[in-house]
Amino acid sequence: MSSQPAHPTLLIPGPIEFDDAVLQSMSHYSESHVGPAFVATFGETLTQLRQLFQSTDASAQPYIISGSGTLGWDLVAANLVEAGESALVLSTGYFGDAFADCLTTYGADVTKLDGPVGGRPQLPEIEKALSQKKYKILTVTHVDTSTGVLSELKDLTATVKRVSPETLVIVDGVCSVACEEIAFDEWGLDGVVTASQKAIGCPAGLSISFFSGRAMQAFEKRKTPPASYFASMKNWTPIMKNYEAKKPSYFATPSPQLVHALNTALKQILAKPLSERFARHAEVSDKVKKAVQDLGLEVVATKPEDQAHAMTAIYLPENVKIPDILPKLAGKGVVFAGGIHKAIATKYIRFGHMGVSVTDPKRKDIDHALEALKSGLSECGYQKA
Numbered sequence: 216m217s218s219q220p221a222h223p224t225l226l227i228p229g230p231i232e233f234d235d236a237v238l239q240s241m242s243h244y245s246e247s248h249v250g251p252a253f254v255a256t257f258g259e260t261l262t263q264l265r266q267l268f269q270s271t272d273a274s275a276q277p278y279i280i281s282g283s284g285t286l287g288w289d290l291v292a293a294n295l296v297e298a299g300e301s302a303l304v305l306s307t308g309y310f311g312d313a314f315a316d317c318l319t320t321y322g323a324d325v326t327k328l329d330g331p332v333g334g335r336p337q338l339p340e341i342e343k344a345l346s347q348k349k350y351k352i353l354t355v356t357h358v359d360t361s362t363g364v365l366s367e368l369k370d371l372t373a374t375v376k377r378v379s380p381e382t383l384v385i386v387d388g389v390c391s392v393a394c395e396e397i398a399f400d401e402w403g404l405d406g407v408v409t410a411s412q413k414a415i416g417c418p419a420g421l422s423i424s425f426f427s428g429r430a431m432q433a434f435e436k437r438k439t440p441p442a443s444y445f446a447s448m449k450n451w452t453p454i455m456k457n458y459e460a461k462k463p464s465y466f467a468t469p470s471p472q473l474v475h476a477l478n479t480a481l482k483q484i485l486a487k488p489l490s491e492r493f494a495r496h497a498e499v500s501d502k503v504k505k506a507v508q509d510l511g512l513e514v515v516a517t518k519p520e521d522q523a524h525a526m527t528a529i530y531l532p533e534n535v536k537i538p539d540i541l542p543k544l545a546g547k548g549v550v551f552a553g554g555i556h557k558a559i560a561t562k563y564i565r566f567g568h569m570g571v572s573v574t575d576p577k578r579k580d581i582d583h584a585l586e587a588l589k590s591g592l593s594e595c596g597y598q599k600a
């Protein structure tokens with residue numbers, strides 16, 4: 216039994232439900248952020264990230280910085296692109312568009328390739344764009360949380376390396392790290408930015424990122440200083456290196472309690488082969504997609520190969536509205552999210568199925584949610600045609 220007070224099950228695409236041990240790690244007594252005990256925990260947590268990203272490349276650099284997932288975009292925009300340099304943004308929804316906005320804010324010259332609603336830009340058009348102009352970075356949202364569209368990374372990275380080898384490949388993995396396969400070294404990625412509160416299953420408040428040696432070199436070669444003070448790699452890199460070497464160091468105070476929670480969450484994730492975790496998310500995803508289809512409903516991500524494995528965006532029937540269905544679900548103890556993609560926002564809902572809700576065999580969260588969806592829709596007057 217969970218030691219948490221009874222509460223509706225949070226099945227939105229982040230924050231997600233927490234494991235008791237992760238939550239309890241946050242009630243750690245206060246300690247100095249430069250004392251040996253916390254420095255050891257922080258350093259170990261950075262090293263855990265290397266395993267999470269399946270990387271053994273010593274020149275790759277992990278970062279853990281207080282902030283939300285959005286801070287990862289600032290880190291990329293303020294350090295890896297200089298004003299006037301070009302960025303190619305592959306967008307599959309709201310979050311891809313917002314990454315583009317962030318890059319523009321720092322003065323990048325942004326070209327955006329949009330997928331159709333529920334789809335993604337295809338390799339031939341990406342290859343064409345890359346051969347027409349020199350891009351410093353290409354960004355891709357691994358799972359766009361607004362649509363549940365999964366982007367393919369392996370062939371994409373191979374294409375970039377073939378057509379424009381100097382372009383850095385940067386992944387927004389906020390809704391994919393720890394639920395979708397990411398082989399950082401093997402695929403040749405240059406950066407993945409993520410956050411604590413989605414599939415990692417830690418409370419919100421940490422920006423987590425990982426950059427290749429190549430990305431670090433691109434940063435070193437900048438002609439102008441980083442365009443941010445708090446999000447500056449110049450300020451944070453020595454701190455992260457020192458912490459990982461278990462040496463005290465200070466630029467800005469980290470959150471010891473959140474780092475303890477992240478350490479516990481990563482210990483749990485890394486206690487089993489990552490491949491098992493990814494397979495479990497895929498298995499539950501198949502079950503959810505099948506249940507949605509059996510209800511006569513459609514998934515926003517059109518093609519099966521473009522469907523994320525840790526969330527599902529579901530089109531509502533014509534006559535069922537978000538303000539009707541979400542409260543019905545809440546009444547049954549299940550919290551889903553509404554839509555946020557501007558073209559279809561009122562027409563669909565989002566179901567997050569990641570972390571302990573799918574990996575803990577004692578929890579019946581997913582079955583319960585599927586039953587609630589079925590009965591909730593019927594109470595809203597929906598009958599399968």
Ligand SMILES: *Cc1c(COP(=O)(O)O)cnc(C)c1O
Nearest residue numbers: 283284285310358360389390410
């Ligand atoms: C949630 C999310 C973000 C933003 O993260 P915050 O923690 O809300 O700042 C960025 N990208 C994707 C793909 C997300 O799912």
